[in-house]
Amino acid sequence: MKLKTKIQLFSSLFMLLFIMLVNTSIYFLFYKISVDNELELLSDQTRTIMETMKENPDIPKTELLRAYLPNNGLIRIIDEKDRELIPIITKQKEFRELPSAYSTREVKEIVRDETGSPIAVIRKPIIWENGEIVTLQVANYLFPLEETMRTLLYVLVAASIIMLIPTIIAGNFLSKFILRPIKELISTMKDNTKSENWKTIEIENKSKDELYEMEKTFNEMIAHLKENFERQEVFVSDASHELKTPISIIKSYAELLKRRGKSHPEVFEESIDAIDTEADRMQQLVNQLLDLAKNKQSAPSTELDLVKLTKNVIHTFQAAYERDIYFKSEVDTILIKGNEDQLEQIIYILLSNAIKYSEKEINIVLTEQKDTVKLRVVDKGLGIRTNDQKRIFDRFYRVDQARTRTSGGIGLGLAIAKAISEAHNGSLTVNSEEGKGTTFTLELPIMKKS
Structure with a gap:
């Protein structure tokens, strides 16, 4: 995988995860606030029912409770044996399937039916006509909240997609900005490898960031390599020249010995002395070259x-x-x-x-x-x-x-x-x-x- 693809993929995935985290937080925070508001409203409505029943004992309970019936809910009064003291009041027959539960304390909760729809339920204890403590249960199906949450989900998904588009574009520009000097560096290195022309990178009028330091370091490395290479060429050339002379002399005297050495003792002595002298020079040269290399290394x-x-x-x-x-x-x-x-x-x-x-x-x-x-x-x-x-x-x-x-x-x-x-x-x-x-x-x- 190319570096450009990695940068784009990483930036897009990071932004996607960040957006999902933010949007999920927004979604559930909005849901919690909305549910708390619905429960609070239903609790206030239940409290109003209790006060109205207490202030108007002569009004039939069924008629009074029907006046406060939620549009998408029900009202029931049950005793401790889960018996309905008055018929359940609701506009929808399917709402009657909502289970009941006796409680001697106030309960606020969200339950879900078989289809998963949320239902706000309030249960409060009240004193019935015979002095018995019974439970007033008021429930309301939160259909509008479902629609609102569905709309919010669509909005958040659309916003996420819209925010990802500039992220992908920005990642593309960022990758180009970062990779431009790297590609230039690779191209220069390839040129130097092929032609050995010791090409450097132009760094004038560039921002002095980490990429600038990389290019500057590369130029310094090329200058150092060029200097060492030129020194090596000079060294090899000089060493070859120094060895060439004694080798030529030794070869010449060896040929002279082959032609005239046996019949002319003076030529023999002269050739042996010259060969010995030049051999000493070669040995001295080799020893000093070894010393020069050795002295560059760390010594105790x-x-x-x-x-x-x-x-x-x-x-x-x-x-x-x-x-x-x-x-x-x-x-x-x-x-x-x-x-x-x-x-x-x-x-x-x-x-x-x-x-x-x-x-x-x-x-x-x-x-x-x-x-x-x-x-x-x-x-x-x-x-x-x-x-x-x-x-x-x-x-x-x-x-x-x-x-x-x-x-x-x-x-x-x-x-x-x-x-x-x-x-x-x-x-x-x-x-x-x-x-x-x-x-x-x-x-x-x-x-x-x-």
Whole structure:
């Protein structure tokens, strides 16, 4: 069942039930008020009969009672043995079938005959001529009330039908109003699925309701998907390009080995070294791609000392490269919360870049500023051009293609460092001047100061 049909069906059924409830209440309330009025009128008439009989004892009872006989009813007087003390007074013979009942108290009730017609009945005790307490019964068939209730029923049914018509029309307009943006959304999604043109929905000059929020959220989702898709295309293209070069070199040297390797030892040695070097590059590229994917996932965090962590990394690099690396910190301990392996990897990447592109000393400085700590890695190398600084954290981007290929750079290190810093609610920025050096700044939130 379509949503439009559901909306129309639900609104119509709800309105129908509401109208039926209201009309039923009106019908029975009117019936009760009318019946109470009929009973009250008949009770007053019975009281008048009793007073008239008391004031005029000389008038024959039959003649007096006939003067007060209801048009569609009867009057009878019975004793406690249900015997009629005077003949029943009525204009219709069929009314005589109405059962009688002796009562020593006033009774007001509505009874129904065999055909279901309502009859108002009043029974009141009176003192008869011999001093015996008897019952005066006055009954009246409510034929006019039946006709009135039948007419009221027809009117209520007709009114219900008349009220349902605008409800159905309103439900139709409501369904169109609600479904228009949904249909537009479905159409746009189908277009995006078929053509991948990243089409969005026009939301200008629209009321800012829930449908507007849905369309706005859809547009934001499309923009996010488009950005991620374009990044994925660039990533796959760059990764393919980076893998294509070492594969081509390995294949070329393999063919050279096949042709001349057996008879020329120098060619054999050169080919083996080149193949080994390019295989290392491919392994490094694959490992860094895996690191980049892994660092996007949540990793367990612990409390750690950034000062101690930085000193350990510096000690490792000094032993491996025999370079002058100077460390300065305002305090002895800076506690932060994060993943030790990932944060250590950032420092490794920054120090590795400083060593590759600088021949002079390297300075690492830790400073505290309110609730954050800043780790600066400063080198005095050639520096980075302003235009290159904007893209330095992009995947596979290299400032100097020839020089980085010679030194083994792939262009993923800073992208990995940037991803890790953002995963730890921090930031990684660069400030550089050509010919004077480069400063990378890692800023992280402090967990607790000591």
